Amino acid sequence: MKLTFLGHAAIALQFGAHEVLVDPFLSGNPKAAVAAEALSPHSIVLTHAHADHVGDALPIAERCGATIVSSVEIVGKLQRDRGPQARGKARFLGANSGGRVTMPFGALRFTPAWHSSGFADGSYGGMPMGVVFEFGDLRIYHAGDTALFGDMALIGRHGLDLALLPIGGHFTMDPDEALEAVRLLRPRHVVPIHYGTFDLIEQDPLAFRDAVAALPEADVGGAVVHPLAPGEALEL
Numbered sequence: 001m002k003l004t005f006l007g008h009a010a011i012a013l014q015f016g017a018h019e020v021l022v023d024p025f026l027s028g029n030p031k032a033a034v035a036a037e038a039l040s041p042h043s044i045v046l047t048h049a050h051a052d053h054v055g056d057a058l059p060i061a062e063r064c065g066a067t068i069v070s071s072v073e074i075v076g077k078l079q080r081d082r083g084p085q086a087r088g089k090a091r092f093l094g095a096n097s098g099g100r101v102t103m104p105f106g107a108l109r110f111t112p113a114w115h116s117s118g119f120a121d122g123s124y125g126g127m128p129m130g131v132v133f134e135f136g137d138l139r140i141y142h143a144g145d146t147a148l149f150g151d152m153a154l155i156g157r158h159g160l161d162l163a164l165l166p167i168g169g170h171f172t173m174d175p176d177e178a179l180e181a182v183r184l185l186r187p188r189h190v191v192p193i194h195y196g197t198f199d200l201i202e203q204d205p206l207a208f209r210d211a212v213a214a215l216p217e218a219d220v221g222g223a224v225v226h227p228l229a230p231g232e233a234l235e236l
């Protein structure tokens with residue numbers, strides 16, 4: 001499994017032959033590592049309806065035939081925006097928190113997230129979500145945008161190889177709250193996301209890494225934080 005950080009909360013996951021894109025906010029993202037036109041994933045997973053997460057999902061999917069997987073409300077809204085005359089190749093799969101969704105690479109399960117999920121035009125986007133990817137024995141959690149919540153302990157109970165956690169603060173957890181999230185989730189690896197894109201969410205990922213490293217191993221299970229620059233990748 002190869003994970004590439006594309007900037008903000010956008011992640012590309014290469015599971016063998018399958019490429020999955022999460023929250024592809026690239027156009028208008030000052031820290032985007034790639035242009036939307038350069039990506040041709042098989043699936044695009046969206047955690048919630050905010051523009052810095054839905055991003056370029058629809059044009060990418062229309063061009064390359066990717067399946068957009070998200071809440072039934074987000075999928076429904078994108079299909080309405082697209083209109084009945086759409087000639088693109090996008091495919092859609094609606095789901096919801098708690099459900100396990102079979103995917104070509106394995107499976108995913110959407111989790112709760114404490115946030116909001118309205119579209120910019122006021123349309124309802126369903127509940128915000130996180131997602132746990134299952135690829136073989138690997139389990140990867142993308143928390144989406146969220147506050148800290150105690151049920152993260154349940155999300156971590158089957159073991160997580162990697163957790164992508166927002167640390168930007170203001171709209172989501174900050175590094176102090178993300179530190180508590182690591183204690184609840186006990187993942188093997190952590191990649192901080194959703195920081196540094198704008199002034200309001202400026203944070204120091206190296207200080208977060210050091211704070212996690214300073215916790216007793218009994219607390220965090222030896223979790224290692226990997227601050228990635230946009231475009232950097234990690235292989236598991």
Ligand code: NI
Binds near residue numbers: 050171
């Ligand atoms: Ni958001």
Ligand code: MN
Binds near residue numbers: 050052053145171
């Ligand atoms: Mn966001």
